[in-house]
Amino acid sequence: MINTLKRFAALWLVLLSMQAAVAQQQQLQSPAQFLGYELGKQFSTQSRILDYVNYLAVQAPNRIKVEEYGRTYENRPLVLAYVASDENLQRLEQIRENNLRQASLLGGSIQGEQPAIVWLSYNVHGNESVSSEAVLQVLYDLVNPENAQSREWLQNTIVILDPMVNPDGRERYVQWYNQASNRGGNASPYAWEHWEPWPGGRPNHYYFDLNRDWAWQTQVESQQRLKVYNSWLPQVHADFHEMGAESPYYFSPAAKPFHESITPWQRQFQNTIGEYNRQYFDKNNWLYFTRESFDLFYPSYGDTWPTYNGAIGMTYEQGGSGRAGLAYKKADGDTLTLTDRIAHHVAASEATIKAASEKANELKQEFQKYYSTSLKNPGGEYKSFVLKSTANTAGNLKALTDYLQQQGIQYGYAANKGSVRGYNYLNGKTESIKLAPQDVVISMYQPKSVLVKVLFEPKSALEDSLTYDITSWALPYAYGVQAYAVKGRVGMSQTAPAAPAAAAINIEKPYAYLARWNGLEDLKFATQLMQQQVKVRMAELPFEMDGTTYEAGTLIITRTGNERLGDKFDATVRELAQQYGVQLTATNTGFVSSGADFGSGSVRYLKAPKVALLSGEGVSPYGFGEVWHFFEQQINYPVTVLNTSYFSQVPLQEFDVLILPTGSYAKVLDDKTLEKLQDWVRGGGKLIALESAVNYLAGKKGFELKKKDAEEEEKEAAKKERKDKDPYENLRSYAAREREALESEVQGSIFRVDLDKTHPLAFGYGDSYFALIRSADTFQFMEDGWNVGVLKKNNHVAGYVGQGAKKQLQDALILGTQRLGRGEIVYLADNPLFRGFWQGGKLMFGNAVFVVGQ
Numbered sequence: 001m002i003n004t005l006k007r008f009a010a011l012w013l014v015l016l017s018m019q020a021a022v023a024q025q026q027q028l029q030s031p032a033q034f035l036g037y038e039l040g041k042q043f044s045t046q047s048r049i050l051d052y053v054n055y056l057a058v059q060a061p062n063r064i065k066v067e068e069y070g071r072t073y074e075n076r077p078l079v080l081a082y083v084a085s086d087e088n089l090q091r092l093e094q095i096r097e098n099n100l101r102q103a104s105l106l107g108g109s110i111q112g113e114q115p116a117i118v119w120l121s122y123n124v125h126g127n128e129s130v131s132s133e134a135v136l137q138v139l140y141d142l143v144n145p146e147n148a149q150s151r152e153w154l155q156n157t158i159v160i161l162d163p164m165v166n167p168d169g170r171e172r173y174v175q176w177y178n179q180a181s182n183r184g185g186n187a188s189p190y191a192w193e194h195w196e197p198w199p200g201g202r203p204n205h206y207y208f209d210l211n212r213d214w215a216w217q218t219q220v221e222s223q224q225r226l227k228v229y230n231s232w233l234p235q236v237h238a239d240f241h242e243m244g245a246e247s248p249y250y251f252s253p254a255a256k257p258f259h260e261s262i263t264p265w266q267r268q269f270q271n272t273i274g275e276y277n278r279q280y281f282d283k284n285n286w287l288y289f290t291r292e293s294f295d296l297f298y299p300s301y302g303d304t305w306p307t308y309n310g311a312i313g314m315t316y317e318q319g320g321s322g323r324a325g326l327a328y329k330k331a332d333g334d335t336l337t338l339t340d341r342i343a344h345h346v347a348a349s350e351a352t353i354k355a356a357s358e359k360a361n362e363l364k365q366e367f368q369k370y371y372s373t374s375l376k377n378p379g380g381e382y383k384s385f386v387l388k389s390t391a392n393t394a395g396n397l398k399a400l401t402d403y404l405q406q407q408g409i410q411y412g413y414a415a416n417k418g419s420v421r422g423y424n425y426l427n428g429k430t431e432s433i434k435l436a437p438q439d440v441v442i443s444m445y446q447p448k449s450v451l452v453k454v455l456f457e458p459k460s461a462l463e464d465s466l467t468y469d470i471t472s473w474a475l476p477y478a479y480g481v482q483a484y485a486v487k488g489r490v491g492m493s494q495t496a497p498a499a500p501a502a503a504a505i506n507i508e509k510p511y512a513y514l515a516r517w518n519g520l521e522d523l524k525f526a527t528q529l530m531q532q533q534v535k536v537r538m539a540e541l542p543f544e545m546d547g548t549t550y551e552a553g554t555l556i557i558t559r560t561g562n563e564r565l566g567d568k569f570d571a572t573v574r575e576l577a578q579q580y581g582v583q584l585t586a587t588n589t590g591f592v593s594s595g596a597d598f599g600s601g602s603v604r605y606l607k608a609p610k611v612a613l614l615s616g617e618g619v620s621p622y623g624f625g626e627v628w629h630f631f632e633q634q635i636n637y638p639v640t641v642l643n644t645s646y647f648s649q650v651p652l653q654e655f656d657v658l659i660l661p662t663g664s665y666a667k668v669l670d671d672k673t674l675e676k677l678q679d680w681v682r683g684g685g686k687l688i689a690l691e692s693a694v695n696y697l698a699g700k701k702g703f704e705l706k707k708k709d710a711e712e713e714e715k716e717a718a719k720k721e722r723k724d725k726d727p728y729e730n731l732r733s734y735a736a737r738e739r740e741a742l743e744s745e746v747q748g749s750i751f752r753v754d755l756d757k758t759h760p761l762a763f764g765y766g767d768s769y770f771a772l773i774r775s776a777d778t779f780q781f782m783e784d785g786w787n788v789g790v791l792k793k794n795n796h797v798a799g800y801v802g803q804g805a806k807k808q809l810q811d812a813l814i815l816g817t818q819r820l821g822r823g824e825i826v827y828l829a830d831n832p833l834f835r836g837f838w839q840g841g842k843l844m845f846g847n848a849v850f851v852v853g854q
Helices: 002-026 031-035 046-059 086-090 092-102 130-143 148-153 167-180 220-232 264-283 338-358 360-376 391-407 449-456 475-479 520-531 568-579 621-634 671-682 692-697 709-720 737-744 803-808 839-850
Strands: 064-071 077-083 116-122 157-162 236-243 255-258 312-319 327-329 335-337 384-387 412-414 419-424 430-434 440-443 483-486 512-515 536-539 543-545 548-550 555-558 584-587 603-606 611-615 640-643 657-660 686-690 749-755 768-773 786-791 796-798 812-820 823-828
Touching: 031 046, 031 130, 046 064, 046 077, 046 130, 046 167, 064 130, 064 220, 077 130, 077 220, 086 092, 092 220, 092 360, 116 130, 116 220, 116 338, 116 360, 130 148, 130 157, 130 236, 130 338, 148 338, 157 338, 220 391, 236 338, 264 312, 264 338, 264 360, 312 338, 335 338, 338 360, 360 449, 384 391, 384 419, 391 440, 391 475, 391 520, 391 839, 449 475, 475 768, 475 839, 512 568, 520 536, 520 555, 520 568, 520 839, 568 584, 611 621, 621 839, 671 686, 671 812, 671 823, 686 692, 692 823, 749 812, 768 786, 768 839, 823 839
Parallel strands: 116 157, 116 236, 236 312, 611 640, 611 657, 657 686, 686 823
Antiparallel strands: 064 077, 077 157, 327 335, 384 440, 384 483, 412 440, 419 430, 419 483, 512 555, 512 584, 536 555, 536 603, 543 548, 749 768, 749 786, 749 796, 786 812, 812 823
């Protein structure tokens, strides 16, 4: 009997040990256990980060759900992790729909208890890589069933985490760093690992700053992310960043200026979350700062765009960025480690979640109030915006309404043909508007009225000139549409009127097809014809035919020259016109009643150019990316990217067009290379220079352009010689130095540029064009070149401009061309492709590439 009991006890101990082993095996692994190294000891690749996120989803399916919401340009997955209590994770879709009902964006009644929703975004700038390491610890702490604190938080909140907003940029940085760093890292700031090479990991594949793209959605990452974001509309959104390695940590409250549409409660709750962060940071004796540098004004940041959509939007900034690596010795002698940086972001993440959980009821009530007020009592001077439907802006208007749909902004169409009075964006005057059924009407009485106000207001109120980014962006200027801001309601219908029937092409094989030249879709149409080997011509002068006037720039696609295509000619032209919404007119003659016949020398053949684009050290990655994206993603036209490292060896005769994006060209274009470049232009090449590239060429031998500030310097020199000079003129306040420096700055302001519309660079535009000017570098009018776009007095429309800059931006050249031998130089001192959202400028750039000099 005793032996039997002993055997039973032994068996029982074996079973207990087996159970303990299984339990140990099933215990949730920490990031260090899973990865095989402590967080902070090396940078993790995206694949390993996603491996751990997916591991958590498998191990704790009742606490975390992982969803792939898209892919990057380089085909890397974009994922979200949803973390919630067991009960709430099971009813995730119901909670999402309930939240949209709170925002008046979905009908029906709210079912069940509703938690607050917190969305945390990590690593929008690729080389600000610490946050994607920190998110692993945050996820583990939230999902770990033994963590009583997180279980309590998740009773009141759902947390949505984006572990890596910009995988392409992050992998660019991490792969380079892991190759360049010493084993364990070298803290010396002079070590190679602290000097990231061009273009850096900050931007995405096309070198766009995704933290400036929230509102504009020009990049595929933003488009896919915002689609999901709009389906949730969280009450809190925090965006995790890094800044210079010498800086301590930054958290809310933000700095001035605050946009006037930010509610007092949103400001107050920023302070509340700041208090929660202070508790964590004070407890650990970590340095931090608040209310400096990072404001809430420009609408396309990861803090402002969510704020204008009802959230409490915040930026968190950790010192480090691409400079810090694994360890970095600072000027004060302390060493900043990746482990330190991770700890700070983890603390800020958890403080944010804790604040949202403990204040969940307030968050939900104020969120519902925010959208109810938007719907019933919207703020702002204007209550409606009317976008006129005109033949020459149809493409731009279609692009704008597509954009409104992406943003979740409601719009309709004019319900009657009456008249209303409104502010005319084009001339700044209040005048009568005759409504037509095709006119688009945007009412402020809708859930997203705050976003509408911010994006459409003609002039944003700026409470402080010390702001972080551009200060004007009104969409009617950006899209180049005729628009009016109206103080009252405008009757509208949700049903789109029947579009005017396109003129039927009743000529089977016409002499020629005509197409107007007004916008980006027309440019796409022309460039696709070129790639289909269809020869395209353009009228250099206006003409009249069958009682209809056609402006300069009209495309003339003749059968002559395209005979080799046979029947494919007509099919190709008509199919591409339908694809891009281009209205064709067919004619059986090349004779016009007024102007130049189609065989005239003023009807120019548009050769499909071979285009080269310069990249590399010295070239702005952003400036390069804007042009690269334009060709590859917007007009689908081939471009050859060259690099500055071997540019001097490139046989330029292989190309028709060379584009110099903004950059610092002193080391790239030395005297010998400039001479080679000019010889190529003289032989028939076309050089297009943008922004600071224009500034570099100005005054150089052979370039007609001269800087305008040379005149100002002479005036200043004369002023200093005055006998009555104020002896106290140079006594200035040190504390006011930043504000005084703004006197010579222009901070992304809208100006009306007067155009010579007879010049090919301005084809498709009228007498003026609205540009977003970001530099006071201006140029004298050329004597021998063509001054196509100029700024005259009182051309400032909206945004901040210092008094000194305002003087500089008067009587100045912005857009011009110079003939050199058989070739052409195009000067674009204003970049019409800035951040990819200024729709109204894209045809101008297209003219520079495809029309000028043809």
